[in-house]
Amino acid sequence: MKLFNFLSNNDNKMDIINFEKLFILLGLYINDGDVKKQVIYQVDYMNNSQYKRHKTKFNGCLIGLTDYGYIERFRVPYSFNKDDIEGLKDKLELQTNKSIDIEFISSSNGAYFDIKVYNHKLKSKYNFELIEPPIKDKIVVTLGYGRLGLLDFIIDKHIGLFGESGSGKSTTLKTILTQLVLNYKPSELQLYLSDNKGGTELNIYSNIEHTKAFTKDIKGLKDIFKDLNKEADRRYNLLFNSKLEDIKSYNNKFKKDKLPVILFVIEEFASVYKDKSIQSMLQLALSQWRSIGIYILITTQRPSSKIVTGDLKCNLGIILGLKTLDSNNSNVVIDKYNLLNNLRGNGHGYIRYNGKLNEFQSFYIDHTQVKRLIRKLEIKKENIKDDNVKSNIIELKKEGYKDPKDNNNNIGEVKDFSFLNDL
Numbered sequence: 001m002k003l004f005n006f007l008s009n010n011d012n013k014m015d016i017i018n019f020e021k022l023f024i025l026l027g028l029y030i031n032d033g034d035v036k037k038q039v040i041y042q043v044d045y046m047n048n049s050q051y052k053r054h055k056t057k058f059n060g061c062l063i064g065l066t067d068y069g070y071i072e073r074f075r076v077p078y079s080f081n082k083d084d085i086e087g088l089k090d091k092l093e094l095q096t097n098k099s100i101d102i103e104f105i106s107s108s109n110g111a112y113f114d115i116k117v118y119n120h121k122l123k124s125k126y127n128f129e130l131i132e133p134p135i136k137d138k139i140v141v142t143l144g145y146g147r148l149g150l151l152d153f154i155i156d157k158h159i160g161l162f163g164e165s166g167s168g169k170s171t172t173l174k175t176i177l178t179q180l181v182l183n184y185k186p187s188e189l190q191l192y193l194s195d196n197k198g199g200t201e202l203n204i205y206s207n208i209e210h211t212k213a214f215t216k217d218i219k220g221l222k223d224i225f226k227d228l229n230k231e232a233d234r235r236y237n238l239l240f241n242s243k244l245e246d247i248k249s250y251n252n253k254f255k256k257d258k259l260p261v262i263l264f265v266i267e268e269f270a271s272v273y274k275d276k277s278i279q280s281m282l283q284l285a286l287s288q289w290r291s292i293g294i295y296i297l298i299t300t301q302r303p304s305s306k307i308v309t310g311d312l313k314c315n316l317g318i319i320l321g322l323k324t325l326d327s328n329n330s331n332v333v334i335d336k337y338n339l340l341n342n343l344r345g346n347g348h349g350y351i352r353y354n355g356k357l358n359e360f361q362s363f364y365i366d367h368t369q370v371k372r373l374i375r376k377l378e379i380k381k382e383n384i385k386d387d388n389v390k391s392n393i394i395e396l397k398k399e400g401y402k403d404p405k406d407n408n409n410n411i412g413e414v415k416d417f418s419f420l421n422d423l
């Protein structure tokens, strides 16, 4: 603890650790020849606004700061590899008495690494909160809490949700779908649902205006592929005729006639994947539909390399990895041995998104709660008008919406990290 006080900058309420001093104190680089000294002498502390000015340097910049913790970024010195960097974790945790994650990132700007320092541990349960989307014009889901605050992602890529039986897949999926249907109008978001667990999990969403199709058998799933192929052709024609390249530019241009984002959920796809025609339809869809705003979310409790193949995985831009049966499955899901198999289960996971890996605990919601929250969206199809749905959403928000700042679970304000995406 003494050491930690010495290393911390006590003037700063965040207790930001001075890694420069720490590296020197630990002799981590000093003894390894001149080249490795670079990492110390290049360290150059900056605050967020300075960071923007110097952002190509990546030398010890503070790049994210919340009440939950912060991230610092360092350039990887010549002759260091990924293992050298990731091997620092235990030493740094021991010396700082803080929980730390180190992420090695290789980009066109060179190799660098982020040290994420956490001020708080993740709880094992966070009750469901309906979080108002932090950005407009994008479909955003708040999954639960990450180590640096509320954790959300944009539905702009295909998604894989993997974990062994009981790891919390269905609960996580319910959190995602419930947030989506309560936060977005059917004119902004449509659902196509294929529940291959006998229909019991997703049936709850089958009768709401957002849901364009619901099925629990293979024939129904093939019909959805056919319908969505037609919709994909229609969208390609629209883009072609207006000389635009993707849904983003189309929706920017035709603000009054936007194309809704479509989320196609295939729950427990391992049980239908043996069907060759489904395999080929899925592969084609995964490789083609992203630019036209049709995203697929697949789940399975058997994420082995036979089911989650390399071809499949390379098309999944967002991976939600819950507890896996063993280390091999952890590697299949998230490219790391001994990570997911050591999680607690019950909604504890890692998300890989925009090249970053973040630990999370997803919100807990049960069937009864979902039913209660979406009851008002269950409108007889012939009576539905967007305005009705909209007013229902507003009412629901009055009832169920919680401002994150009022929540006991919340440890503090989350600042904007969006500039990280520019890297």
Ligand SMILES: Nc1ncnc2c1ncn2[C@@H]1O[C@H](COP(=O)(O)OP(=O)(O)OP(=O)(O)O)[C@@H](O)[C@H]1O
Pocket: 124, 125, 126, 163, 164, 165, 166, 167, 168, 169, 170, 171, 172, 301, 346, 347, 348, 361, 362, 363, 364, 365
């Ligand atoms: N986010 C969460 N927070 C706390 N507890 C959770 C969470 N998610 C799941 N659990 C607990 O774990 C149990 C199993 O969750 P769930 O049914 O979602 O798992 P699953 O992976 O879908 O399992 P299966 O594949 O067998 O259906 C739940 O009944 C609940 O008690």
